[in-house]
Amino acid sequence: xxxxxxxxxxxxxxxxxxxxxxxxxxxxxxxxxxxxxxxxxxxxxxxxxxxxxxxxxxxxxxxxxxxxxxxxxxxxxxxxxxxxxxxxxxxxxxxxxxxxxxxxxxxxxxxxxxxxxxxxxxxxxxxxxxxxxxxxxxxxxxxxxxxxxxxxxxxxxxxxxx
Numbered sequence: 001x002x003x004x005x006x007x008x009x010x011x012x013x014x015x016x017x018x019x020x021x022x023x024x025x026x027x028x029x030x031x032x033x034x035x036x037x038x039x040x041x042x043x044x045x046x047x048x049x050x051x052x053x054x055x056x057x058x059x060x061x062x063x064x065x066x067x068x069x070x071x072x073x074x075x076x077x078x079x080x081x082x083x084x085x086x087x088x089x090x091x092x093x094x095x096x097x098x099x100x101x102x103x104x105x106x107x108x109x110x111x112x113x114x115x116x117x118x119x120x121x122x123x124x125x126x127x128x129x130x131x132x133x134x135x136x137x138x139x140x141x142x143x144x145x146x147x148x149x150x151x152x153x154x155x156x157x158x159x160x161x162x
């Protein structure tokens with residue numbers, strides 16, 4: 001059962017909003033909140049765990065921008081070799097060329113569907129044109145591994161690093 005399924009059972013309206021079936025303004029706010037929570041979680045993990053920081057942040061340099069096609073929603077993540085910073089917006093750099101990786105979602109619903117699904121399928125989202133990626137895919141893979149590792153450390157999946 002996905003988070004959206006559970007919310008649909010608990011409250012038809014809330015689940016429908018998060019799944020992108022109602023109220024565009026609420027859908028955008030939910031998508032921004034989900035993406036922000038994910039990126040801020042990485043930021044908190046880097047601050048709270050010296051081993052996570054040493055393994056993933058120290059010496060790493062990368063700039064990630066996550067946005068919708070219409071640029072209505074945007075969040076960013078910056079690794080500058082010493083710290084990891086997450087924030088809302090494009091960090092004052094609207095040109096996609098200034099980012100190492102740019103992930104462009106078709107709309108807020110695409111963000112919600114991907115982040116709230118029980119088992120996100122990025123390849124399917126790419127095929128359905130709900131998602132586009134520009135830039136260094138190796139860095140995006142590194143980000144995915146960071147999220148996977150953090151999930152294990154938090155007990156959200158078995159086999160996390162100590």
